[in-house]
Amino acid sequence: MENFWPALIKLLIAPMKYVFKTFSFALIGRKVLPPPSNLRYSFGQLCKLKWTWNPAQGISSGCDLKYCSEILINGIPQDNREWTKKLFREEDVSLNEEVHFRVRSECKSDNTSEPSNWVEIFTPPKGAAGTAAVGINCTWYDLEYMICTWLPGWNASASTNYTLYYWYEGLGNHQQCQNYIYGDNFGCNFSLSIPNSTNGYPTISILIRDNSEEIRPVCANKNPTTIVKPGAPRIVAVSMIKDEIHLEWQKPGTFPAHCLLYQVELKDSKSDSILPHDVKALTKAQLSSVHPNTVYVVKVRARLETICYSSSHWSDWSEEKSIGENTDFTFYIVLILTVPLTVAVATIILLVYLKRLKILIYPQIPDPRKIIKRMFGEQIEDFQGGPGDDFLNVNKPAVEEEISSLVWIENPESSTSENEGRERPALQVKAL
Structure with a gap:
Protein backbone atom coordinates (compact mmCIF):
# COMPACT_ATOMS: atom_id res chain seq x y z
CA MET A 1 0.00 0.00 0.00
CA GLU A 2 2.91 2.31 0.67
CA ASN A 3 3.94 2.12 -3.03
CA PHE A 4 0.43 2.37 -4.49
CA TRP A 5 -0.03 6.14 -4.54
CA PRO A 6 3.39 7.00 -6.09
CA ALA A 7 2.79 4.40 -8.80
CA LEU A 8 -0.71 5.71 -9.47
CA ILE A 9 0.54 9.28 -9.77
CA LYS A 10 3.21 8.21 -12.27
CA LEU A 11 0.63 6.34 -14.34
CA LEU A 12 -1.61 9.44 -14.46
CA ILE A 13 1.25 11.75 -15.40
CA ALA A 14 2.55 9.48 -18.21
CA PRO A 15 -0.38 10.17 -20.65
CA MET A 16 -0.08 13.89 -19.99
CA LYS A 17 3.62 13.74 -20.89
CA TYR A 18 2.77 11.89 -24.08
CA VAL A 19 0.16 14.47 -25.13
CA PHE A 20 2.50 17.38 -24.38
CA LYS A 21 5.42 15.74 -26.22
CA THR A 22 3.25 14.89 -29.26
CA PHE A 23 1.91 18.43 -29.47
CA SER A 24 5.41 19.93 -29.16
CA PHE A 25 6.93 17.83 -31.92
CA ALA A 26 3.88 18.39 -34.15
CA LEU A 27 4.64 22.09 -34.06
CA ILE A 28 8.15 21.49 -35.39
CA GLY A 29 7.11 18.83 -37.92
CA ARG A 30 8.63 15.71 -36.22
CA LYS A 31 6.57 12.61 -35.56
CA VAL A 32 6.50 10.86 -32.19
CA LEU A 33 6.44 7.06 -32.46
CA PRO A 34 3.64 5.13 -30.82
CA PRO A 35 4.74 3.20 -27.69
CA PRO A 36 4.53 -0.56 -27.12
CA SER A 37 1.45 -1.78 -25.29
CA ASN A 38 0.29 -4.34 -22.74
CA LEU A 39 3.49 -4.34 -20.66
CA ARG A 40 3.48 -7.06 -17.97
CA TYR A 41 5.93 -9.14 -15.91
CA SER A 42 6.26 -12.71 -14.64
CA PHE A 43 8.70 -14.60 -12.41
CA GLY A 44 11.00 -17.23 -13.85
CA GLN A 45 13.58 -19.37 -12.06
CA LEU A 46 14.22 -18.04 -8.56
CA CYS A 47 15.56 -14.52 -9.08
CA LYS A 48 14.60 -14.01 -12.71
CA LEU A 49 11.99 -11.45 -13.67
CA LYS A 50 10.65 -11.39 -17.23
CA TRP A 51 8.89 -8.43 -18.88
CA THR A 52 6.87 -8.79 -22.07
CA TRP A 53 4.97 -6.29 -24.26
CA ASN A 54 3.07 -6.02 -27.50
CA PRO A 55 4.58 -4.28 -30.54
CA ALA A 56 3.87 -0.65 -31.31
CA GLN A 57 1.19 -0.04 -33.93
CA GLY A 58 1.32 2.26 -36.97
CA ILE A 59 5.10 2.09 -37.52
CA SER A 60 6.19 2.90 -41.11
CA SER A 61 8.08 0.27 -43.07
CA GLY A 62 11.11 2.54 -43.36
CA CYS A 63 11.65 2.56 -39.59
CA ASP A 64 14.30 0.27 -38.13
CA LEU A 65 12.23 -0.33 -35.03
CA LYS A 66 13.92 -1.27 -31.77
CA TYR A 67 12.71 -1.28 -28.21
CA CYS A 68 14.79 0.54 -25.65
CA SER A 69 14.36 -0.66 -22.06
CA GLU A 70 15.99 0.03 -18.71
CA ILE A 71 15.63 -1.01 -15.08
CA LEU A 72 15.54 1.29 -12.07
CA ILE A 73 16.02 0.03 -8.51
CA ASN A 74 14.21 2.15 -5.93
CA GLY A 75 13.92 4.83 -8.61
CA ILE A 76 17.67 4.89 -9.40
CA PRO A 77 18.83 4.00 -12.97
CA GLN A 78 21.25 1.06 -13.04
CA ASP A 79 23.12 1.87 -16.26
CA ASN A 80 21.60 -1.17 -17.96
CA ARG A 81 19.81 0.38 -20.93
CA GLU A 82 19.32 -2.13 -23.72
CA TRP A 83 18.01 -2.05 -27.34
CA THR A 84 16.40 -5.10 -28.88
CA LYS A 85 13.89 -6.20 -31.52
CA LYS A 86 12.53 -8.81 -29.12
CA LEU A 87 9.27 -8.29 -27.30
CA PHE A 88 10.62 -9.33 -23.90
CA ARG A 89 13.48 -8.83 -21.50
CA GLU A 90 14.65 -11.12 -18.68
CA GLU A 91 16.96 -10.09 -15.83
CA ASP A 92 18.08 -11.23 -12.38
CA VAL A 93 16.70 -9.04 -9.60
CA SER A 94 17.13 -8.95 -5.84
CA LEU A 95 13.38 -9.17 -4.98
CA ASN A 96 13.81 -7.19 -1.74
CA GLU A 97 13.75 -3.81 -3.52
CA GLU A 98 11.30 -1.98 -5.72
CA VAL A 99 11.97 -2.75 -9.38
CA HIS A 100 10.90 -0.17 -11.94
CA PHE A 101 10.93 -1.31 -15.60
CA ARG A 102 10.24 0.88 -18.61
CA VAL A 103 10.33 0.43 -22.39
CA ARG A 104 9.79 2.65 -25.46
CA SER A 105 9.89 2.49 -29.27
CA GLU A 106 12.74 3.99 -31.32
CA CYS A 107 13.60 4.23 -35.01
CA LYS A 108 17.37 3.97 -35.13
CA SER A 109 17.75 5.02 -38.82
CA ASP A 110 14.99 7.62 -39.04
CA ASN A 111 15.86 11.18 -38.04
CA THR A 112 12.36 12.47 -38.76
CA SER A 113 10.77 10.69 -35.81
CA GLU A 114 11.19 10.87 -32.09
CA PRO A 115 11.18 7.95 -29.60
CA SER A 116 7.88 7.15 -28.04
CA ASN A 117 7.05 7.84 -24.44
CA TRP A 118 8.12 5.36 -21.79
CA VAL A 119 5.74 2.60 -20.81
CA GLU A 120 6.41 1.71 -17.18
CA ILE A 121 5.62 -1.02 -14.67
CA PHE A 122 6.53 -1.43 -10.99
CA THR A 123 7.25 -4.60 -9.02
CA PRO A 124 6.99 -3.91 -5.29
CA PRO A 125 8.79 -6.22 -2.86
CA LYS A 126 6.84 -8.72 -0.76
CA GLY A 127 6.98 -9.02 3.00
CA ALA A 128 7.82 -6.52 5.73
CA ALA A 129 10.79 -4.21 5.46
CA GLY A 130 13.86 -5.25 7.45
CA THR A 131 13.00 -8.96 7.52
CA ALA A 132 15.10 -10.07 4.55
CA ALA A 133 18.43 -11.83 5.14
CA VAL A 134 21.44 -9.52 4.84
CA GLY A 135 25.18 -9.91 4.29
CA ILE A 136 24.95 -12.90 1.96
CA ASN A 137 28.42 -14.29 1.32
CA CYS A 138 29.18 -17.42 -0.70
CA THR A 139 32.44 -19.29 -1.32
CA TRP A 140 33.00 -22.12 -3.80
CA TYR A 141 35.53 -24.52 -2.30
CA ASP A 142 37.80 -26.44 -4.65
CA LEU A 143 35.09 -26.49 -7.37
CA GLU A 144 33.31 -29.16 -5.28
CA TYR A 145 30.96 -27.53 -2.79
CA MET A 146 29.66 -24.08 -1.85
CA ILE A 147 29.04 -22.52 1.56
CA CYS A 148 26.77 -19.48 1.86
CA THR A 149 26.34 -17.49 5.08
CA TRP A 150 24.03 -14.61 6.02
CA LEU A 151 22.63 -12.61 8.92
CA PRO A 152 18.95 -12.24 9.84
CA GLY A 153 17.20 -8.97 9.07
CA TRP A 154 16.99 -6.41 11.85
CA ASN A 155 13.19 -6.67 11.87
CA ALA A 156 13.00 -10.47 11.65
CA SER A 157 11.71 -12.43 14.63
CA ALA A 158 13.78 -15.05 16.42
CA SER A 159 11.52 -17.78 15.04
CA THR A 160 12.31 -16.90 11.42
CA ASN A 161 13.36 -20.05 9.56
CA TYR A 162 15.34 -19.03 6.48
CA THR A 163 15.57 -21.49 3.62
CA LEU A 164 18.15 -21.35 0.81
CA TYR A 165 17.50 -22.29 -2.81
CA TYR A 166 20.00 -22.24 -5.67
CA TRP A 167 19.85 -22.50 -9.43
CA TYR A 168 22.04 -21.98 -12.49
CA GLU A 169 21.58 -22.36 -16.21
CA GLY A 170 21.61 -26.04 -17.11
CA LEU A 171 20.47 -27.31 -13.70
CA GLY A 172 16.83 -27.67 -14.66
CA ASN A 173 14.77 -27.02 -11.56
CA HIS A 174 16.04 -25.07 -8.60
CA GLN A 175 17.35 -27.04 -5.62
CA GLN A 176 16.88 -26.58 -1.88
CA CYS A 177 19.90 -26.66 0.43
CA GLN A 178 19.70 -29.27 3.22
CA ASN A 179 22.84 -28.86 5.38
CA TYR A 180 22.28 -25.74 7.49
CA ILE A 181 24.70 -24.01 9.85
CA TYR A 182 23.51 -22.29 13.02
CA GLY A 183 25.49 -19.96 15.27
CA ASP A 184 26.50 -16.31 15.12
CA ASN A 185 25.80 -16.48 11.37
CA PHE A 186 23.26 -18.57 9.52
CA GLY A 187 24.57 -20.66 6.66
CA CYS A 188 24.19 -23.69 4.45
CA ASN A 189 26.53 -25.83 2.34
CA PHE A 190 25.71 -27.87 -0.74
CA SER A 191 27.57 -29.85 -3.38
CA LEU A 192 28.25 -27.88 -6.52
CA SER A 193 30.09 -29.24 -9.54
CA ILE A 194 29.53 -27.13 -12.64
CA PRO A 195 31.06 -28.34 -15.90
CA ASN A 196 33.18 -25.62 -17.44
CA SER A 197 32.23 -24.68 -20.97
CA THR A 198 33.81 -22.46 -23.58
CA ASN A 199 31.52 -19.66 -22.43
CA GLY A 200 32.67 -19.97 -18.83
CA TYR A 201 30.62 -20.75 -15.78
CA PRO A 202 26.96 -19.68 -15.54
CA THR A 203 25.77 -17.26 -12.88
CA ILE A 204 24.54 -18.93 -9.69
CA SER A 205 21.27 -17.58 -8.28
CA ILE A 206 20.83 -17.79 -4.51
CA LEU A 207 17.35 -17.22 -3.01
CA ILE A 208 16.86 -16.97 0.76
CA ARG A 209 13.30 -16.80 2.01
CA ASP A 210 10.89 -18.01 4.68
CA ASN A 211 7.57 -19.77 4.29
CA SER A 212 5.87 -16.88 6.05
CA GLU A 213 4.49 -14.11 3.87
CA GLU A 214 5.75 -11.58 6.42
CA ILE A 215 9.40 -12.36 5.66
CA ARG A 216 10.79 -10.56 2.62
CA PRO A 217 12.72 -12.80 0.18
CA VAL A 218 16.13 -11.79 -1.11
CA CYS A 219 18.15 -12.91 -4.11
CA ALA A 220 21.88 -12.81 -4.73
CA ASN A 221 23.51 -13.63 -8.02
CA LYS A 222 27.08 -14.90 -7.84
CA ASN A 223 29.70 -15.19 -10.54
CA PRO A 224 31.39 -18.48 -9.54
CA THR A 225 34.75 -17.49 -10.99
CA THR A 226 35.02 -14.68 -8.42
CA ILE A 227 34.30 -16.79 -5.33
CA VAL A 228 36.46 -19.88 -5.90
CA LYS A 229 38.73 -20.88 -3.00
CA PRO A 230 41.25 -23.68 -3.59
CA GLY A 324 66.95 -27.77 11.08
CA GLU A 325 68.74 -27.96 14.42
CA ASN A 326 68.72 -25.31 17.07
CA THR A 327 72.13 -24.94 18.77
CA ASP A 328 71.52 -23.27 22.11
CA PHE A 329 74.69 -22.74 24.19
CA THR A 330 72.64 -21.95 27.27
CA PHE A 331 71.61 -25.57 27.35
CA TYR A 332 75.20 -26.73 27.33
CA ILE A 333 76.19 -24.29 30.09
CA VAL A 334 73.36 -25.52 32.28
CA LEU A 335 74.34 -29.08 31.46
CA ILE A 336 77.98 -28.48 32.47
CA LEU A 337 76.89 -27.02 35.81
CA THR A 338 74.26 -29.62 36.49
CA VAL A 339 76.27 -32.78 35.78
CA PRO A 340 78.97 -32.30 38.51
CA LEU A 341 76.35 -31.32 41.05
CA THR A 342 74.30 -34.36 40.20
CA VAL A 343 77.36 -36.63 40.46
CA ALA A 344 78.28 -35.16 43.88
CA VAL A 345 74.80 -35.67 45.28
CA ALA A 346 74.68 -39.19 43.88
CA THR A 347 78.09 -39.98 45.45
CA ILE A 348 76.96 -38.83 48.91
CA ILE A 349 73.81 -40.86 48.66
CA LEU A 350 75.82 -43.89 47.52
CA LEU A 351 78.29 -43.61 50.43
CA VAL A 352 75.50 -43.43 52.98
CA TYR A 353 73.85 -46.39 51.38
CA LEU A 354 77.09 -48.42 51.31
CA LYS A 355 77.74 -47.71 55.00
CA ARG A 356 74.34 -49.02 55.94
CA LEU A 357 74.86 -51.97 53.65
CA LYS A 358 78.22 -52.79 55.30
CA ILE A 359 76.59 -52.83 58.71
CA LEU A 360 74.01 -55.28 57.46
CA ILE A 361 76.54 -57.55 55.75
CA TYR A 362 79.35 -57.33 58.33
CA PRO A 363 77.74 -56.90 61.80
CA GLN A 364 79.97 -55.99 64.82
CA ILE A 365 81.50 -59.06 66.62
CA PRO A 366 81.10 -58.83 70.44
CA ASP A 367 84.18 -59.03 72.78
CA PRO A 368 84.40 -62.62 74.26
CA ARG A 369 86.03 -61.34 77.42
CA LYS A 370 83.04 -59.24 78.25
CA ILE A 371 80.74 -62.16 77.56
CA ILE A 372 82.73 -64.55 79.84
CA LYS A 373 83.04 -61.95 82.57
CA ARG A 374 79.35 -61.29 82.39
CA MET A 375 78.54 -65.00 82.56
CA PHE A 376 80.86 -65.85 85.53
CA GLY A 377 79.96 -62.68 87.34
CA GLU A 378 76.34 -63.76 87.37
CA GLN A 379 77.24 -67.22 88.76
CA ILE A 380 79.31 -65.74 91.63
CA GLU A 381 76.39 -63.58 92.62
CA ASP A 382 74.19 -66.66 92.67
CA PHE A 383 76.56 -68.55 95.09
CA GLN A 384 76.85 -65.64 97.50
CA GLY A 385 73.21 -65.78 98.31
CA GLY A 386 72.13 -68.35 101.04
CA PRO A 387 69.70 -71.07 100.27
CA GLY A 388 67.27 -69.65 102.74
CA ASP A 389 67.58 -66.19 101.37
CA ASP A 390 66.72 -67.01 97.77
CA PHE A 391 63.12 -66.10 98.24
CA LEU A 392 63.89 -62.97 100.25
CA ASN A 393 66.79 -61.73 98.19
CA VAL A 394 65.51 -62.55 94.74
CA ASN A 395 64.90 -58.91 93.98
CA LYS A 396 67.91 -57.50 95.92
CA PRO A 397 71.06 -56.56 94.07
CA ALA A 398 74.15 -58.60 94.84
CA VAL A 399 76.53 -56.90 97.32
CA GLU A 400 80.23 -57.59 96.99
CA GLU A 401 81.75 -58.76 100.32
CA GLU A 402 84.57 -56.60 101.63
CA ILE A 403 87.73 -58.51 102.49
CA SER A 404 90.06 -56.95 105.13
CA SER A 405 93.74 -57.83 105.74
CA LEU A 406 94.99 -58.55 109.24
CA VAL A 407 98.53 -57.72 110.44
CA TRP A 408 100.09 -59.33 113.52
CA ILE A 409 102.13 -56.87 115.61
CA GLU A 410 104.33 -58.15 118.48
CA ASN A 411 106.06 -55.82 121.02
CA PRO A 412 109.87 -56.41 121.46
CA GLU A 413 111.15 -58.00 124.64
CA SER A 414 112.38 -55.64 127.38
CA SER A 415 116.10 -55.91 128.40
CA THR A 416 115.48 -54.94 131.98
CA SER A 417 114.48 -57.36 134.52
CA GLU A 418 111.76 -55.27 135.84
CA ASN A 419 109.82 -55.82 132.75
CA GLU A 420 109.92 -59.52 132.99
CA GLY A 421 107.38 -59.58 135.76
CA ARG A 422 104.88 -57.56 133.79
CA GLU A 423 102.14 -59.14 131.77
CA ARG A 424 102.62 -59.49 128.07
CA PRO A 425 100.39 -57.08 126.18
CA ALA A 426 97.60 -58.33 123.98
CA LEU A 427 97.90 -58.69 120.28
CA GLN A 428 97.08 -55.58 118.13
CA VAL A 429 95.05 -56.12 115.12
CA LYS A 430 95.03 -53.49 112.41
CA ALA A 431 92.92 -53.63 109.48
CA LEU A 432 94.58 -52.78 106.23
Missing part, protein backbone atom coordinates in the same frame (compact mmCIF):
# COMPACT_ATOMS: atom_id res chain seq x y z
CA GLY A 231 41.98 -26.28 -0.94
CA ALA A 232 45.15 -26.22 1.14
CA PRO A 233 48.27 -27.73 -0.48
CA ARG A 234 49.86 -30.76 1.22
CA ILE A 235 53.61 -30.77 1.89
CA VAL A 236 55.10 -34.12 0.83
CA ALA A 237 58.85 -33.54 1.33
CA VAL A 238 61.14 -31.07 3.08
CA SER A 239 64.91 -31.35 3.44
CA MET A 240 67.95 -29.19 4.12
CA ILE A 241 70.99 -29.46 1.87
CA LYS A 242 73.89 -27.23 2.91
CA ASP A 243 72.40 -23.75 3.18
CA GLU A 244 69.18 -24.47 1.21
CA ILE A 245 65.78 -25.84 2.14
CA HIS A 246 64.18 -28.01 -0.54
CA LEU A 247 60.38 -28.14 -0.35
CA GLU A 248 57.79 -30.10 -2.35
CA TRP A 249 54.00 -30.14 -2.08
CA GLN A 250 50.91 -31.49 -3.77
CA LYS A 251 48.61 -29.11 -5.66
CA PRO A 252 45.00 -28.81 -4.48
CA GLY A 253 41.94 -29.99 -6.38
CA THR A 254 41.73 -30.47 -10.12
CA PHE A 255 42.94 -27.03 -11.14
CA PRO A 256 45.40 -26.84 -14.04
CA ALA A 257 48.97 -26.27 -12.86
CA HIS A 258 49.27 -22.93 -14.69
CA CYS A 259 46.20 -21.59 -12.86
CA LEU A 260 47.78 -21.77 -9.40
CA LEU A 261 50.02 -19.32 -7.57
CA TYR A 262 51.68 -20.44 -4.33
CA GLN A 263 53.06 -18.56 -1.37
CA VAL A 264 55.68 -20.27 0.80
CA GLU A 265 56.23 -18.84 4.27
CA LEU A 266 59.53 -19.49 6.07
CA LYS A 267 59.73 -18.66 9.78
CA ASP A 268 63.01 -18.36 11.70
CA SER A 269 62.74 -19.82 15.21
CA LYS A 270 65.45 -17.54 16.62
CA SER A 271 64.29 -14.15 15.39
CA ASP A 272 60.64 -15.05 14.59
CA SER A 273 61.11 -13.31 11.24
CA ILE A 274 58.81 -14.42 8.41
CA LEU A 275 60.07 -14.62 4.83
CA PRO A 276 57.36 -15.06 2.13
CA HIS A 277 58.26 -16.55 -1.26
CA ASP A 278 55.96 -16.59 -4.31
CA VAL A 279 56.02 -19.61 -6.62
CA LYS A 280 54.12 -19.84 -9.91
CA ALA A 281 52.87 -23.07 -11.48
CA LEU A 282 55.57 -25.27 -9.86
CA THR A 283 54.94 -27.44 -6.81
CA LYS A 284 58.45 -27.19 -5.37
CA ALA A 285 60.80 -24.50 -4.14
CA GLN A 286 64.40 -24.00 -3.00
CA LEU A 287 64.86 -21.52 -0.18
CA SER A 288 68.45 -20.32 0.11
CA SER A 289 70.50 -18.37 2.68
CA VAL A 290 69.41 -20.43 5.67
CA HIS A 291 71.55 -21.09 8.75
CA PRO A 292 72.36 -24.71 9.59
CA ASN A 293 72.08 -24.19 13.36
CA THR A 294 68.53 -22.80 13.22
CA VAL A 295 65.13 -24.45 13.21
CA TYR A 296 62.80 -23.25 10.43
CA VAL A 297 59.03 -23.69 10.09
CA VAL A 298 57.58 -23.79 6.56
CA LYS A 299 54.02 -23.77 5.25
CA VAL A 300 52.32 -23.23 1.87
CA ARG A 301 49.05 -21.76 0.60
CA ALA A 302 47.57 -21.33 -2.89
CA ARG A 303 45.60 -18.79 -4.90
CA LEU A 304 44.15 -18.87 -8.42
CA GLU A 305 45.72 -16.88 -11.22
CA THR A 306 43.58 -14.17 -12.82
CA ILE A 307 44.11 -15.70 -16.26
CA CYS A 308 41.89 -18.60 -15.15
CA TYR A 309 39.66 -17.22 -12.40
CA SER A 310 38.84 -13.78 -11.04
CA SER A 311 38.86 -14.93 -7.42
CA SER A 312 41.21 -13.36 -4.88
CA HIS A 313 40.67 -15.99 -2.16
CA TRP A 314 43.79 -17.59 -0.68
CA SER A 315 43.50 -21.18 0.46
CA ASP A 316 44.04 -22.18 4.06
CA TRP A 317 47.67 -22.78 5.09
CA SER A 318 49.07 -26.25 4.79
CA GLU A 319 50.26 -28.17 7.83
CA GLU A 320 53.47 -26.69 9.24
CA LYS A 321 56.74 -28.60 8.85
CA SER A 322 59.91 -28.02 10.90
CA ILE A 323 63.47 -28.60 9.77
